[in-house]
Amino acid sequence: MQWPGGVRQIPFSICSHPCQPGERKKIVKGISCCWHCERCDGYQYQADTFTCKMCRFDLRPNENHTGCVPIPIVKLEWSSPWAVIPVLIAVLGIMATLFVVVTFIRYNDTPIVKASGRELSYVLLTGIFLCYATTFLMISTPDVGICSLRRIFLGLGMSISYAALLTKTNRIYRIFEQGSMSVSAPRFISPASQLVITFTLASVQLLGVCIWFGVDPSKAIIDYEDQRTSNPTLARGVLKCDISDLSLICLLGYSMLLMVTCTVYAIKTRGVPETFNEAKPIGFTMYTTCIIWLAFIPIFFGTSQSTEKVKRDSKRTRKLKAESGPHTQRRQSG
Numbered sequence: 001m002q003w004p005g006g007v008r009q010i011p012f013s014i015c016s017h018p019c020q021p022g023e024r025k026k027i028v029k030g031i032s033c034c035w036h037c038e039r040c041d042g043y044q045y046q047a048d049t050f051t052c053k054m055c056r057f058d059l060r061p062n063e064n065h066t067g068c069v070p071i072p073i074v075k076l077e078w079s080s081p082w083a084v085i086p087v088l089i090a091v092l093g094i095m096a097t098l099f100v101v102v103t104f105i106r107y108n109d110t111p112i113v114k115a116s117g118r119e120l121s122y123v124l125l126t127g128i129f130l131c132y133a134t135t136f137l138m139i140s141t142p143d144v145g146i147c148s149l150r151r152i153f154l155g156l157g158m159s160i161s162y163a164a165l166l167t168k169t170n171r172i173y174r175i176f177e178q179g180s181m182s183v184s185a186p187r188f189i190s191p192a193s194q195l196v197i198t199f200t201l202a203s204v205q206l207l208g209v210c211i212w213f214g215v216d217p218s219k220a221i222i223d224y225e226d227q228r229t230s231n232p233t234l235a236r237g238v239l240k241c242d243i244s245d246l247s248l249i250c251l252l253g254y255s256m257l258l259m260v261t262c263t264v265y266a267i268k269t270r271g272v273p274e275t276f277n278e279a280k281p282i283g284f285t286m287y288t289t290c291i292i293w294l295a296f297i298p299i300f301f302g303t304s305q306s307t308e309k310v311k312r313d314s315k316r317t318r319k320l321k322a323e324s325g326p327h328t329q330r331r332q333s334g
Contacts, residue, residue, distance in 0.1 A: 022065030024052050040065040043232050057224055060232040073222060075239040076139055083139045090135035094097035097129045117168065119191040123198055124164040130157030142220040147241035151218055155205055155251045162258035163201035167194050169282055176269065205254050212251075218242065249297070256293060262286050 002184065003011060015034035019025055024046055025035040027221055040052035045061040047053040047067050059068035076083055104121060107113050113121075136151045140146045171194060174186040219242050226234035243251075266283035 019049075020064075022046050024048075030230075043235075055232075055293065058222070058237065060235050071224060071235050071237045073237045073239055074227070075141055078139060086135050087139065090132045095130040095131060097125055097132065101125050102254070117191070117194070119195050120164045120168055120198065123195065124161055127157050127160030127162075127164060128158065131156075142218055142239055142241045147218040147220055147243070148213070150241055150243070151209055151212065152206070153164050154248075155209070155255050156202070158255040159205035159258060160198075160202045160251070162255055162262055163198045165282055165286070166258055166262040166265065167198045169262055169269055170197075172269045173265050199253065201258065208254060209251075212247075216242075259286065259289055260295065263290055 003009075015031070016025075016028075016036070019035075019037035022045075023037040023039045026038045027050075028034040028036065039054075040046050040061070043055050043060060044052040045055055045065050052065075055068035055088045058071055060071050061067070062069050063197050074303055078084075078087070101122070104113055104118065104125075108118065130153055134150075134157055137146060137150050137153060175189065177186075188194075220239060221242045222237045224235075226238050227234075231234055262282075263286040266286045269279070270283055
């Protein structure tokens with residue numbers, strides 16, 4: 001018998017070839033002994049000869065899709081550029097803050113330091129120091145302790161800073177407002193009173209954090225959705241604190257309230273005499289701070305939406321298709 005192509009060897013007669021590991025048998029309709037081999041793709045693995053199943057949310061298929069393996073866990077490393085740059089800025093800020101504190105202490109009894117309001121200046125410098133020091137908490141490996149400290153200090157530094165500035169501007173406003181109506185000095189303008197007002201305003205932030213601890217205790221979680229790409233080999237779990245974007249804005253909400261109130265008083269005191277040199281710098285600071293916050297909120301929420309993630313995943317998918325070559329594309333189209 002002559003076979004096509006002049007082959008003399010009897011061809012191997014079989015309906016379907018055995019499937020490779022990671023491929024399930026899909027029986028041909030009407031022919032129970034014949035099948036097509038269908039690869040388990042995506043996050044699927046070969047559960048048995050005829051079935052592909054999805055891996056658990058914290059797992060991904062192995063190289064040949066015959067089983068599932070844990071998804072690698074990632075966190076922000078100290079060696080990452082996203083950590084090195086903020087740490088460098090924080091260190092420079094802390095050094096500058098400590099330099100100012102040392103200068104104030106050295107010249108504590110000079111007229112210029114006394115005129116600046118030494119007590120509130122020290123409180124303001126403490127708040128600035130806490131803002132810079134919080135950078136190290138944000139980069140540290142999340143656990144229950146670190147997440148608790150983040151909740152406490154993330155908004156506390158800004159609350160102390162804005163509370164001190166608000167107390168300063170309110171004092172200036174009351175002095176000149178009272179001076180236009182009476183020769184008597186307004187109440188609660190002594191250094192001790194100013195400190196009590198400042199710490200009372202800052203304690204509201206701590207009270208809110210304590211209530212938050214009671215309602216929702218802090219904990220570290222692994223987010224498998226943020227880095228869940230279409231290609232399982234690129235999937236990662238992100239170790240982070242259980243603080244949602246909305247909770248973060250609520251945490252900073254009181255600081256924003258103090259900032260807006262301070263800005264209002266800064267506007268009211270913009271007409272004070274030039275010799276009263278505190279009002280205008282504080283006003284300029286609050287105007288620029290408001291602009292920064294107004295830009296921060298939409299940018300923060302905008303970059304956390306799914307659109308950016310979809311674009312990132314689409315780029316990775318296109319790259320993988322380009323690297324896989326036309327053979328894979330023909331198989332997918334078939």
